[in-house]
Amino acid sequence: MFCHNCGMKVSTDANFCSNCGAGLKEELLQHEDEVLSGRSKSKSKKRTYLPFLPPVISLFLVSGLVGGYYNHEQNVNADVLTMKKEAEELALQGDYVKAKSELENALEIRPAYHVLRNNLEVVKIAEEAHIELDDVKTQIKEKQFEDAESNLARIREKIVRLDGPLIKPLKDEASETDVMIKVGKVNNELEQLKTVEELSRKLAVISAVPSEEGKAVKEQILNRIVQLSIEEAEVKIEQKQFTNAMTVADRALQYAVNDKRILALRDKIEQSRKDFEEAEFERIERAMEAAAKEDLKNKNAALEIVNLKVDEDEVGGMTIKGELKNIVKANVSSITVYYNILSKDKNVLDKGFTTAYPFKLEPGNIGKFEDYYYGVFEDVTVEIENITWVVEDR
Template identity: 35%
Template structure:
């Protein structure tokens, strides 16, 4: 059966249409229908229609309003949730960026705090977890390098080298901007250890060839420490060379003395003291050969006498200073003046070194910076003696020799 008004299908026992409220006349024959009809006959014909219509409308409104309200509520909830999640995402990204920036500035502890906060907000964000793991590893390497540096300061070189090797092996498997400063720092410490090792090795050496071998190793190291030790090795090569050449020259072994100087110049290229001593050897060789000539024997004897008489009168020592540097080497500086009536050449200053208690340590010699010193002129001299290690050491000039022009 269908409603005569809205054409909706009606159940057999329904007295009114649930959609439009129209009374179903065909069903008024049952008990409920009779009551409705009686009510209508009693003078209330509209009451039945109004009551049934209200119930029907309430049912329709509720059936429409509930889904709409539910949909609106869900959309609002999802919108709030979306913007909340977006805010968290933005905060996580900002924490990640700040943490990585702090790490690149070697502020590892602050970086870890930032990245930890990001992980707490987004535990499943693998990019943040990866950054956090990398920074923690860099922090570990940095702490190990700091410990290795302390071990070097405490002269525990074996332990420092072991720890440094461990760090370098760990860094070898890493790459990226985060680890680059640590690699550089580790390499620098490795160079420092190598330089210290070479310095300890050269202390007992007194052979030019062996010292030259260490110098070749130092030439491969480009660092301030390497340059400092390289300078020490060169100074020692010069010292050993001059001592050997001087001994041979005293025995008139001119060729051997010259060969010794050439050996030193092989490593201390164009060194002023060695080139000056080479000239001295050549000059003394010529003098010796001339002395062999009988025709000028008397003239040479007179020259020798004159040299002996003027040995302490031809020059005046104006000043002399010395210091023992941080590497234990004694550095000597001074000035002299030609107070004679003749130009001088090949001026050599002989000196002795005494320790803090005044005890004799060693002696050496050096030459004037300039080969010639004319009458009335002043000249400077300097020298370095390797391995004194006594800040209270003193220097005394024993003798000064020269040639008259």
């Protein structure tokens, strides 16, 4: 042992240094405390890291598990979203069965995904509405208009609060079906209306309907007014009541403004009046009677049918259009086309006629005729029965 003050060697049991008198026991105790303290600190440092090792290892393990689970869930979500998108595309294509199957499979994977459940309900509603709309259209064709209106109202109530690309076409189709019902009801009523006055009152009622919905109905009424006016005017022409015939035509033009059929009719009335005043009415009448007896298929030398087209609509209406050609070297005027409506068995269901336009056809020129026939709810054909005209002197 050495003295901490002077460095002299002293005995281990000495309390004071024999050279400088410094106390030795106190210093020794202090030195032992420092040594002990140092060991304690050293020991403490060695033990500091050991308790943290298990939590760190656990942390890494948990992080790995969480990361793996997260990636798995992300992949599952991606698959579910793909199935959802596929179902939406199938539904838009009208394949409701496959669309429902895709959504049900997705719900088995993600039962808590409420969007899938909502989409499934919308697809089911769309499928039901589509089927029911087809049933309503069948009822319209069968003239069951009250039932059709009631069922359409129920369909609209079912989809009114829904929206989206799947529902919008159904709403549009429902609106179109509503128009079909209105048109069908009016057409059904038209069969009971026999005068222009009655039709004009109905026209006033329809004019209050919004333009998009009332346009088709209004067109049907105007066509009927034109038909009745032509029929009435033709009778008056035959009776040589030319002033009354012109009054009928002018009244029709008040409703069907600039209608080509009525304008052609006015020309016919004027010409008939002129011919009568010039004492040529008998020649015109004989020419028309002779032409009426001739066969349409080229047994006459004046006119030739070059085109005939019949278009049926969904509410029992049928538009008859055609073209005819003047194949002689003289002017042909006062052309009237007569036609028959034939059943499947070729029985005559009804007859009709219309005035061709323009009123006068020069050699080689083509004229047109057009008429609208309503109340057809079976397969029919149209046959041109006869054409009458006047061949004018050069």
